[in-house]
Amino acid sequence: MIKRGCIVLFLLLSHVSYSQTDEVSNEEYRKGSFYFYWGYNRGFYSKSNLHFNGPNYDFTLYNLTAHDRPSKFGSVYFNPRTLSIPQYNYRLGYFFTDRIAVSIGNDHMKYVIDQNQWTTISGVISPEASTEYAGAYLNEPIELKEELLTFDHTDGFNLLSLDVEYLMPIKEEPSKNFHLHWNLGIGGVWVVTKTRVKVLGDGLDNDFHIAGYTLSAKSGPRITYKNRIFLSSEIRAGYATLPSVLIKNAEPEIGDHNVGYLEYYIVFGYNFNIGKSNERNSRNRTKP
Numbered sequence: 001m002i003k004r005g006c007i008v009l010f011l012l013l014s015h016v017s018y019s020q021t022d023e024v025s026n027e028e029y030r031k032g033s034f035y036f037y038w039g040y041n042r043g044f045y046s047k048s049n050l051h052f053n054g055p056n057y058d059f060t061l062y063n064l065t066a067h068d069r070p071s072k073f074g075s076v077y078f079n080p081r082t083l084s085i086p087q088y089n090y091r092l093g094y095f096f097t098d099r100i101a102v103s104i105g106n107d108h109m110k111y112v113i114d115q116n117q118w119t120t121i122s123g124v125i126s127p128e129a130s131t132e133y134a135g136a137y138l139n140e141p142i143e144l145k146e147e148l149l150t151f152d153h154t155d156g157f158n159l160l161s162l163d164v165e166y167l168m169p170i171k172e173e174p175s176k177n178f179h180l181h182w183n184l185g186i187g188g189v190w191v192v193t194k195t196r197v198k199v200l201g202d203g204l205d206n207d208f209h210i211a212g213y214t215l216s217a218k219s220g221p222r223i224t225y226k227n228r229i230f231l232s233s234e235i236r237a238g239y240a241t242l243p244s245v246l247i248k249n250a251e252p253e254i255g256d257h258n259v260g261y262l263e264y265y266i267v268f269g270y271n272f273n274i275g276k277s278n279e280r281n282s283r284n285r286t287k288p
Contacts, residue, residue, distance in 0.1 A: 029098055030095040030097075030098045030099075030101075030167075030271070031095055031096070031097050031098050032095065032273070033094075033095050033271055033272065033273050034092065034093065034094050034095075034271070034272055034273070034274060035091075035092070035093045035095075035101070035103075035230075035269050035270065035271045035272070036090070036091070036092050036093075036269060036270055036272070037089070037090065037091050037230075037232065037267040037268060037269030037270075038083075038088065038089070038090045038267060038268060038269070039088070039089050039090075039232075039265050039266050039267025039268060040070075040077065040086050040087055040088050040089065040265060040266065040267075041087045041088070041089050041107060041108075041109060041263045041264065041265035042068060042070055042087065042263065042264055042265075043068035043087065043109040043110065043111070043157070043261060043262070043263045044067075044068070044261065044262045044263070045065075045066045045067070045068075045111060045259055045260065045261050045262075046259055046260035046261070047063040047064060047065055048063075048064050048066065048257045048258060048259040049061065049062050049063065049064070049257060049258070050064055050113075050149075050151065050255060050256075050257045051255065051256050051257065052149075052199050052247070052253070052254075052255045053253070053254055053255075054129070054199070054247070054251075054252065054253035054254075055252060055253070056125070056126040056128040056129035057123070057124065057125045057126060057129045057130075057199070057200065058123050058124055059121055059122065059123025059124065059125060059137065060121070060122050060123055061119045061120070061121055061142075061144070061149065062119055062120045062121070062122075062139075063119060063120070064113055064114070064117065064119055064144070065113075065114045065117055066111055066112055066113050066114060066259075067112055067114060068087060068109060068110050068111065068112070069087075069110040069112050069152075069154055070086060070087055070110075071085055071086035071087070084108070087108055087109055087110055087156070088108045089105065089106070089107050089108070089265045089267055090105050090106060091103050091104070091105030091106075091163075091267075092104055092105060093163075093165065099166055099167050099168065099169075100164070100165070100166055100167075101164075101165045101167065102162070102163070102164055102165070103162075103163045103165060103185075103187075104160075104161070104162050104163075105160075105161065105163070106158055106159065106160050106161075107158070107159040107161070107236065107263060107265070108156050108157075108158050109156060109157040109158070109159065109261070109263060110152070110153065110154045110155075110156045110157060111152060111153040111154070111156070111157040111259070112151075112152040112153075112154060113144070113149070113150070113151040113152060114144075115144060115145075115146065115150065116143060116144060116145065117143075117144050118141060118142070118143055118144070119141075119142060119143075119144055120139050120140060120141055120142065121137045121139075121140055121142045122137050122138050122139055122140075123136075123137055124136050124137070125137075125200065129200050129202075130147075130200040130201070132147060133147075133148060133200060146198070147200070147201060148200065149197075149198065149199055149200075150196075150197065150198045150203075151195070151196075151197045151198075151255075152195070152196050152197075153193045153194065153195050153196075154194075154196060155194040155196075156193070156194060157191065157193060157240075157261075158191065158192040158193065158194075159188075159191060159214055159216070159238070159240075160189055160190045160191070160192055161187040161188050161189055161190075161214070161216065162187050162188070162189050163185045163186065163187030163218070164185060164186060164187060165183055165184065165185035166183070166184045166185070167181045167182075167183050167222065168181055168182045168183075168184065169181055170182055170221075177225060177226050178223060178224070178225055179223070179224045179227070180221065180222075180223050180224075181221070181222045181223075181224070182219070182220070182221055182222070183218070183219070183220055183221070183222050183232065183234060184217075184218070184219050185217065185218045185219075186215075186216070186217045186218075187215075187216060187218075188213065188214040188215040188216050188238065189213060189214070190210050190212075190213055190214070191210070191211055191212045191213060191214050191240050191242060192208055192209065192210055192211065193206075193208070193209060193211040193242065193245060193246075194206060194207065194208045194209070195209075195211070195245055195246055195247075195255075197245075197246075197247050197255065199247055199253070199255075202248070203247050203248060203253075204246075204247070204248050204249060206246040206247070206248070206249050207246065207249055209244070209245075209246050210244070211242040211243075211244050211245045211246070212240060212241045212242035212243055212244060212245075212256075213240070213241060214238050214239065214240040214241070215238055215239060216236050216237060216238025216239070216261075217236070217237060217238065218234050218235065218236040218237075219234060219235055220232060220233050220234030220235055221233060224271070227271060228270060228271050228272075229268075229269070229270055229271075230268070230269045230270070230271065231266070231267075231268055231269075232266070232267050232269060233264070233265070233266045233267075234264070234265060234267075235262065235263070235264045236262070236263050236264075236265070237260075237261070237262045237263075238260070238261055239258070239259075239260050239261075240258065240259050240260075240261065241258050242256055242257055242258065242259070243256045244256065245257070
């Protein structure tokens with residue numbers, strides 16, 4: 001799935017790389033302005049190896065599959081008290097030039113290991129940890145039952161990223177009220193997880209914790225009305241390294257894994273200025 005997602009992203013990037021029209025009239029002037037958006041996402045994940053290390057066990061489960069957990073569409077998406085329950089996105093950006101922006105935000109995704117799948121295990125589990133699973137393993141097949149492991153980042157798999165973006169003009173409607181752009185960006189920094197986990201029947205719904213870091217790229221169209229309100233739909237693909245996943249908060253037990261991800265999201269946003277509005281240049285931009 002991740003490989004297919006990367007191919008889709010590449011095709012999208014290639015699609016918008018054609019040369020722009022020679023003349024863009026009445027183009028918006030964004031330098032010094034801000035934007036904010038809010039919306040919702042769906043996520044897809046690559047297979048991942050999960051390693052667990054505690055006082056009475058040290059083992060790895062290989063090629064585990066996982067899924068996201070979107071909320072059923074309904075009032076939860078529109079009630080101000082429940083807006084943060086679904087898989088949401090928010091971002092605040094600042095334009096250093098008319099086309100280049102830097103933004104910070106959070107992509108709140110959810111990650112749930114598929115239960116009852118077959119995997120392989122290597123490592124050691126002592127009888128103190130589990131009489132049922134005690135033993136030494138080397139690439140042995142095993143079914144992922146609840147007694148062995150339950151694991152999810154459902155509150156969640158939070159991508160706190162600093163992005164650099166380029167907003168490419170594509171088309172302006174004759175009415176000059178609508179502008180179509182293509183947004184390209186790269187970014188990343190931290191992954192903050194709140195992991196609900198039980199390893200061999202023991203674990204917690206843990207605290208929020210910086211579990212690792214991520215790097216990603218994004219691409220997608222943005223349509224703006226009267227230079228203010230916009231609707232954007234983007235795809236983000238990336239890779240996360242999580243060397244510090246909590247199992248029992250401050251206890252010595254720890255988990256770690258690396259995972260590729262692909263998400264698509266739809267967001268509504270608003271462009272605005274703080275303080276004195278930027279002086280808009282009245283001349284048209286025309287290539288000689």
